[in-house]
Amino acid sequence: xxxxxxxxxxxxxxxxxxxxxxxxxxxxxxxxxxxxxxxxxxxxxxxxxxxxxxxxxxxxxxxxxxxxxxxxxxxxxxxxxxxxxxxxxxxxxxxxxxxxxxxxxxxxxxxxxxxxxxxxxxxxxxxxxxxxxxxxxxxxxxxxxxxxxxxxxxxxxxxxxxxxxxxxxxxxxxxxxxxxxxxxxxxxxxxxxxxxxxxxxxxxxxxxxxxxxxxxxxxxxxxxxxxxxxxxxxxxxxxxxxxxxxxxxxxxxxxxxxxxxxxxxxxxxxxxxxxxxxxxxxxxxxxxxxxxxxxxxxxxxxxxxxxxxxxxxxxxxxxxxxxxxxxxxxxxxxxxxxxxxxxxxxxxxxxxxxxxxxxxxxxxxxxxxxxxxxxxxxxxxxxxxxxxxxxxxxxxxxxxxxxxxxxxxxxxxx
Amino acid sequence: xxxxxxxxxxxxxxxxxxxxxxxxxxxxxxxxxxxxxxxxxxxxxxxxxxxxxxxxxxxxxxxxxxxxxxxxxxxxxxxxxxxxxxxxxxxxxxxxxxxxxxxxxxxxxxxxxxxxxxxxxxxxxxxxxxxxxxxxxxxxxxxxxxxxxxxxxxxxxxxxxxxxxxxxxxxxxxxxxxxxxxxxxxxxxxxxxxxxxxxxxxxxxxxxxxxxxxxxxxxxxxxxxxxxxxxxxxxxxxxxxxxxxxxxxxxxxxxxxxxxxxxxxxxxxxxxxxxxxxxxxxxxxxxxxxxxxxxxxxxxxxxxxxxxxxxxxxxxxxxxxxxxxxxxxxxxxxxxxxxxxxxxxxxxxxxxxxxxxxxxxxxxxxxxxxxxxxxxxxxxxxxxxxxxxxxxxxxxxxxxxxxxxxxxxxxxxx
Numbered sequence: 020x021x022x023x024x025x026x027x028x029x030x031x032x033x034x035x036x037x038x039x040x041x042x043x044x045x046x047x048x049x050x051x052x053x054x055x056x057x058x059x060x061x062x063x064x065x066x067x068x069x070x071x072x073x074x075x076x077x078x079x080x081x082x083x084x085x086x087x088x089x090x091x092x093x094x095x096x097x098x099x100x101x102x103x104x105x106x107x108x109x110x111x112x113x114x115x116x117x118x119x120x121x122x123x124x125x126x127x128x129x130x131x132x133x134x135x136x137x138x139x140x141x142x143x144x145x146x147x148x149x150x151x152x153x154x155x156x157x158x159x160x161x162x163x164x165x166x167x168x169x170x171x172x173x174x175x176x177x178x179x180x181x182x183x184x185x186x187x188x189x190x191x192x193x194x195x196x197x198x199x200x201x202x203x204x205x206x207x208x209x210x211x212x213x214x215x216x217x218x219x220x221x222x223x224x225x226x227x228x229x230x231x232x233x234x235x236x237x238x239x240x241x242x243x244x245x246x247x248x249x250x251x252x253x254x255x256x257x258x259x260x261x262x263x264x265x266x267x268x269x270x271x272x273x274x275x276x277x278x279x280x281x282x283x284x285x286x287x288x289x290x291x292x293x294x295x296x297x298x299x300x301x302x303x304x305x306x307x308x309x310x311x312x313x314x315x316x317x318x319x320x321x322x323x324x325x326x327x328x329x330x331x332x333x334x335x336x337x338x339x340x341x342x343x344x345x346x347x348x349x350x351x352x353x354x355x356x357x358x359x360x361x362x363x364x365x366x367x368x369x370x371x372x373x374x375x376x377x378x379x380x381x382x383x384x385x386x387x388x389x390x391x392x393x394x395x396x397x398x399x400x401x402x403x404x405x406x407x408x409x410x411x412x413x414x415x416x417x418x419x420x421x422x423x424x425x426x427x428x429x430x431x432x433x
Numbered sequence: 434x435x436x437x438x439x440x441x442x443x444x445x446x447x448x449x450x451x452x453x454x455x456x457x458x459x460x461x462x463x464x465x466x467x468x469x470x471x472x473x474x475x476x477x478x479x480x481x482x483x484x485x486x487x488x489x490x491x492x493x494x495x496x497x498x499x500x501x502x503x504x505x506x507x508x509x510x511x512x513x514x515x516x517x518x519x520x521x522x523x524x525x526x527x528x529x530x531x532x533x534x535x536x537x538x539x540x541x542x543x544x545x546x547x548x549x550x551x552x553x554x555x556x557x558x559x560x561x562x563x564x565x566x567x568x569x570x571x572x573x574x575x576x577x578x579x580x581x582x583x584x585x586x587x588x589x590x591x592x593x594x595x596x597x598x599x600x601x602x603x604x605x606x607x608x609x610x611x612x613x614x615x616x617x618x619x620x621x622x623x624x625x626x627x628x629x630x631x632x633x634x635x636x637x638x639x640x641x642x643x644x645x646x647x648x649x650x651x652x653x654x655x656x657x658x659x660x661x662x663x664x665x666x667x668x669x670x671x672x673x674x675x676x677x678x679x680x681x682x683x684x685x686x687x688x689x690x691x692x693x694x695x696x697x698x699x700x701x702x703x704x705x706x707x708x709x710x711x712x713x714x715x716x717x718x719x720x721x722x723x724x725x726x727x728x729x730x731x732x733x734x735x736x737x738x739x740x741x742x743x744x745x746x747x748x749x750x751x752x753x754x755x756x757x758x759x760x761x762x763x764x765x766x767x768x769x770x771x772x773x774x775x776x777x778x779x780x781x782x783x784x785x786x787x788x789x790x791x792x793x794x795x796x797x798x799x800x801x802x803x804x805x806x807x808x809x810x811x812x813x814x815x816x817x818x819x820x821x822x823x824x825x826x827x828x829x830x831x832x833x834x835x836x837x838x839x840x841x842x843x844x845x846x847x
Contacts, residue, residue, distance in 0.1 A: 070510070074517060077454070077514055077517045085514075085517045085527075088512070089510055091509075095503075098502070099488075099499045100491055100499075102499045103488060103492050103496055104491050104492070107492040114499055163532075163533050
């Protein structure tokens with residue numbers, strides 16, 4: 020649809036009446052520029068946390084279908100309030116929940132994926148000149164039950180809507196003014212990026228830079244949605260996330276820090292086919308997201324696997340592995356919660372042999388020991404003692420500063 | 434459906450986790466007796482009021498469609514929490530909102546009426562042995578938009594479900610243990626009724642006895658639903674509301690008190706056809722519920738109409754009348770907010786000429802002046818100075834006490 024902009028506002032941006040009115044004015048300004056607008060909202064402030072607490076007050080292990088039924092109300096409330104705010108500014112606005120839009124998703128409660136979005140109601144409302152406010156974070160499965168798309172997934176709702184409606188732009192409004200080369204709260208010399216490629220953003224998002232939901236970036240990449248991350252509190256342009264060009268690939272984009280890491284080592288495994296499957300299949304069935312996976316380069320008969328999970332999921336991961344101990348056939352589980360993850364990301368890394376060694380040099384110079392290394396074509400991740408993460412991030416960022424200065428603004432007209 | 438009981442729990446009964454668990458145990462006990470159970474819940478405690486406040490924080494005059502979209506989340510939350518509580522007791526339970534059940538209603542946001550209830554999903558879930566928890570107070574219109582059925586209308590949801598599912602009983606659990614001859618907080622000698630007829634209950638409910646939503650009673654009467662009002666906090670049997678027999682009609686059932694009354698007098702009207710229509714049609718279009726209507730028995734050319742509305746709707750009513758002043762052609766509007774309404778109800782009243790005079794005698798004896806009188810076949814309503822309402826209620830109740838003692842327990846086997 021021509022002239023269509025999808026704007027997503029997070030929980031902080033809609034936390035109270037005053038902020039909702041502020042957002043409504045931003046939406047109104049966009050509309051007055053001749054744009055059609057679809058607004059996606061998250062639940063207000065800490066609403067989702069409070070609802071989770073309510074559920075825990077009833078049962079420590081709530082049924083996920085019912086939990087979703089409870090949680091989706093938060094976004095529906097925000098959507099209704101936002102529509103009222105737009106109406107108070109004289110606009111014709113309408114709020115829609117996932118069932119009303121027809122956001123069809125899988126049945127994995129708490130972590131569903133969008134399968135299809137019906138566009139009939141949306142286009143009908145937009146063609147009436149209405150501003151449509153959609154409750155983020157939610158879908159319906161084929162039985163008509165409410166499902167949620169995972170924490171932070173309102174970003175994904177926004178990108179998916181931008182994709183199916185062929186919007187010219189999807190703007191994610193948040194409490195930071197763009198993507199930085201590293202978390203500026205930790206490294207004050209961090210630089211804001213004007214442009215970043217989907218791939219680099221994906222690695223940053225996946226590596227713990229919490230500003231954008233990684234499924235949202237994946238989807239933006241797949242459907243070529245022009246994505247902008249910007250602040251709802253300021254006029255600063257933000258960071259544009261788009262397809263990379265060859266020139267851009269030379270740069271190192273940024274550094275991600277993740278403190279929410281626990282490492283689990285599974286030791287004394289036989290060196291035979293099927294072992295990895297026996298470990299990771301039950302974890303996957305338990306809906307656990309496993310990150311960095313390493314297999315020891317053993318000489319003898321026995322080998323060790325180690326991998327990382329979110330800290331709050333370590334208990335569940337160990338429980339699942341203990342239940343499958345006989346089938347997997349391991350000796351012991353060793354856990355470590357005192358680690359942090361430091362990742363540098365850059366689409367040009369594959370063509371630049373010096374990147375890894377530059378990173379290791381920086382860590383060596385500041386005296387930080389590397390526990391584990393894991394690399395991909397466009398990123399290098401190290402696990403280090405979490406007490407040293409600030410020092411390490413600063414050292415690595417300083418080391419790469421000359422590369423950051425070759426940022427995309429020099430080669431892009433965006 | 435055989436062996437089916439519909440139980441409705443109000444906001445106080447589900448106000449916190451502890452109370453929800455208490456209700457879940459009551460539901461569980463019913464299920465264990467071999468019954469199928471549909472549970473209807475209201476929003477927790479003051480949730481609806483808080484949501485209305487939120488809307489007012491955005492706009493003093495919220496769009497009613499959006500207000501409904503906001504308000505329905507309260508009941509959905511309660512339903513999800515109740516399903517979790519039942520699951521924690523080992524039951525298979527599922528919560529459904531109005532869209533999922535298919536509770537089709539009119540589009541009058543804030544005061545919609547149920548048109549039809551689809552039973553496919555309900556019977557499917559019940560036949561799986563599940564306890565079904567339905568979010569009360571809500572419906573969907575033909576566009577799939579959420580509508581609400583008016584404050585207190587979760588009772589109506591419960592009765593409507595009991596009607597379409599042909600339940601053997603509909604139990605309304607509340608914070609009082611039954612229907613009393615008069616509000617026991619005002620008249621301590623009030624007696625609890627074991628049985629009352631639909632008609633008498635309807636008059637009591639319509640006259641301000643706030644225990645049951647009058648549309649719920651109307652619907653129960655129309656579809657012959659056996660309705661019980663009882664306390665969720667005690668084992669006391671409650672009051673059964675059912676079809677009256679001839680014998681029962683001899684009794685005076687109870688006394689209703691309503692302090693939420695404002696009287697509006699429209700004076701100096703011409704005495705010609707169409708005047709009443711010109712007054713009450715715009716009020717009806719403004720969705721105002723007008724109660725007691727009186728036309729002065731004038732001798733001269735001009736006549737006066739007076740009627741009562743809820744206090745909070747007086748401003749709106751006057752506004753509407755002023756907008757239509759020319760069309761109606763009246764002199765002045767006179768308002769009085771210092772009145773209260775006292776009503777005695779009894780299906781047998783029509784055959785008992787002495788009832789009205791007994792009431793007037795009681796009021797005369799305690800020195801209370803009657804401002805307005807309005808009678809129907811089964812009730813007598815007087816408007817009096819609200820400062821005297823307690824004194825008046827006691828005097829009238831004492832006077833009728835011998836009639837209350839001929840209550841239904843003597844003639845009923847219920």
